[in-house]
Amino acid sequence: MSTIDGLPAHVLLVHMIVVLVPLTAAALVAAALSPSAARRLGLVLPLLALAVLIAVPVTTDAGEWLERHVDDNALVRRHTELGDTLLPWVVGLFVMAAVVWWLGRRAQAEAGGAGGSARLATPVRLVVALLSLGVAVGAVADVYRIGESGARAAWHDSFSTSGPERGDD
Template sequence: MGLVNGLPAHVLLVHFVVVLVPLTALALTVGAIWPSAARRMGVVLPLLALVTLASVPLATGAGEWLEEHVGDNALVRRHAELGDGLLPWALGLFALSALVWWAARRTAPAGPAASDGTRWSALPVRAAAVVLSLVVAAGAVVDVYRIGDSGAKAAWHDGFSKTATGQDADDR
């Protein structure tokens, strides 16, 4: 994907990633910790994660096109390397969101005195899902931050003056 309305598509598509990854991470974490929240979110949780997952290769593909159309430098290469690492995090968000959604659908709320013991026997599995969700959510958000920071540095390292210039500077 190249240009959209005269702008590199990457510059537009990254905004989906920057918004959707943290939003999905938050929804996953809330759903994993509070199954009632996962039940309320319903199928929206895995669908949000699926859209997030789809947005990552779109943004990286557009980024690869852009990389071929800008000057070669270490900052751009670093940003591209970091960007290539986001897909596994997005896949993890999707897989865990689907698991949390599925588990919330399958388990009705049971009181602590449930006679069949299903609430307590599922506790280790639920605890593992919570821990995995927290790790993947945090990893995805940190990775998006690192990628965005490196992209901003690559785009703006020589693109502005540290002192005001032009007519507006005279008005101050």
Template sequence: MSTIDGLPAHILLVHLVVVFVPLTALALIVCALSPAAARRAGLALPLLALVTLAAVPLTTDAGEWLERHVDRTDLVRRHTELGDGLLPWAAGLFLLSVLVWWAARRAAGGGRPFSAALRIGAGVLCAAVAVGAVVDVYLIGDSGAKAAWQDALTGSGTEGGEGH
């Protein structure tokens, strides 16, 4: 995908990633820490994570198209390198979401509950992957903003100085 209604698709699709990765990360942590929340979320948790996972390569592919149509600066290269690292985080969110959903379903069906140590370990792993994914999205977004806007603002468009 290259453009949507004349705009580079990447600048539109990136909003899916910016919203869905933190939302999925938060939902994963809540459901990992609260079996009741995981039961209530049901299949919505892994489906949300699947949408998140699908949004990442779509956005990355659109970004690669855009990269070929802009000046290749160090900032653009940095953004591209960071963007290439998000897919494993999104895959981790998806896999852990499926595991949390499966564990909640198993417990609701009368299966033997997991040990406290296993639940704590799973919660720590979910939190680590969730935080890693959100931090990565932040770093990617920050580098993309710098690549797009560095040297673009001259200050001549503000009347009366900053804050006016």
């Protein structure tokens, strides 16, 4: 995908990433920490993570097209390099979302039964919660770093903080 309605697709698609990655990360952490949140989110959580997993390569591909159509400079190269680091994080979001969803379904199915599964549930939930938190923080931090580098590449030398202001006087 190269353009949407005459605009570079990357500059439009990137907004989807900026919204969906933190939203997915927050939902993942909530579901990993709270069984009731996991029940309420249900299948929405892994489907949201899947949407992010699909959107990142599409956005990256659109960014690579845009890179070939702008002036080459160090800021653009840095943004492109950082952009390639997000996919492993969103793979992690998807995997952990699927695990949290599966564990939630399993816990619901075993709710009527007793035995050793209740003792195992707490350590497993703790590990899953810690892994989910780590992946969520990493993904959001990476989106921030990539976005900040993209903003620098797009806006450096494009405005003045001391020049005349334009307004509706």
